[in-house]
Amino acid sequence: MDVNAAKSQDANPPVASHEPEVNREAQAAEKNVRLVAVALILRGHEVLICQRRPDQPMALKWEFPGGKMEPGESAEQALARELDEELGIHAKIGSRITRTRHTYRSGSSVDLQFFAVHEFAGEITNRIFNDLRWCDLADLPTYDFLAADRNLVRELAAGKLL
Numbered sequence: 001m002d003v004n005a006a007k008s009q010d011a012n013p014p015v016a017s018h019e020p021e022v023n024r025e026a027q028a029a030e031k032n033v034r035l036v037a038v039a040l041i042l043r044g045h046e047v048l049i050c051q052r053r054p055d056q057p058m059a060l061k062w063e064f065p066g067g068k069m070e071p072g073e074s075a076e077q078a079l080a081r082e083l084d085e086e087l088g089i090h091a092k093i094g095s096r097i098t099r100t101r102h103t104y105r106s107g108s109s110v111d112l113q114f115f116a117v118h119e120f121a122g123e124i125t126n127r128i129f130n131d132l133r134w135c136d137l138a139d140l141p142t143y144d145f146l147a148a149d150r151n152l153v154r155e156l157a158a159g160k161l162l
C-alpha cells in the first residue's frame with residue numbers, strides 16, 4: 001500500500017455531502033411533521049392574506065394560502081393544487097423565499113415552504129376562508145398571524161426576503 005496516499009486520506013476526512021432534498025422530506029414524514037407549501041401572492045407592495053374560519057383549529061388567525069403536500073407531490077405541485085382549490089386561480093409558482101419549522105402547543109409540527117407568486121390566471125375567489133385581504137407588506141404585523149408565520153411576517157414588513 002502507498003503509505004503517503006493512506007496518510008493523505010487520513011488527513012482529509014470525507015466532507016459531508018449536501019443532504020438531498022428527498023432525504024429531508026423522508027425524515028420529516030418519519031417524525032410526523034406535516035409538510036406544507038404556502039404562497040406569498042404579490043401585487044406590488046401588497047400580499048394576499050387569509051383568515052381561518054371560526055370552526056377551524058387556530059380559529060380566526062391569519063395565514064397565507066396553501067396547504068399540506070400529498071404523497072408524491074412536489075411542494076410546487078401541492079401549492080398549485082391548493083391555490084386552485086382555495087382561491088380558484090391557476091398560479092405560476094415562483095421561487096422559494098424561505099423554509100421554516102414550528103411545533104404548535106398541541107404538539108403538532110409543520111414544515112413550511114413559502115413560495116412567491118407573481119402571476120396567476122383567473123379571478124381570486126374566496127372558497128374556504130373567513131376573510132381575504134390584500135395587505136401592504138408594512139402592515140402585516142398588525143394582523144394576528146399563526147405563530148409559525150410570525151418571523152416571516154416581521155421580515156417581510158422590514159423589507160427583507162423579497
Ligand SMILES: Nc1nc2c([nH]c(=O)n2[C@H]2C[C@H](O)[C@@H](COP(=O)(O)OP(=O)(O)OP(=O)(O)O)O2)c(=O)[nH]1
Pocket residue numbers: 034036038056057062063064065066067068102110112146147148149
Ligand atoms: N396554509 C397555511 N398553513 C399554515 C400557515 N402557517 C402554518 O403554521 N400553517 C399550518 C396550519 C395547518 O396546520 C397546516 C396547513 O394545513 P392545511 O391548510 O392543509 O389544513 P388545515 O388548515 O385544515 O390544518 P389541519 O387542521 O389539518 O392541521 O399548516 C400558513 O401561512 N398557511
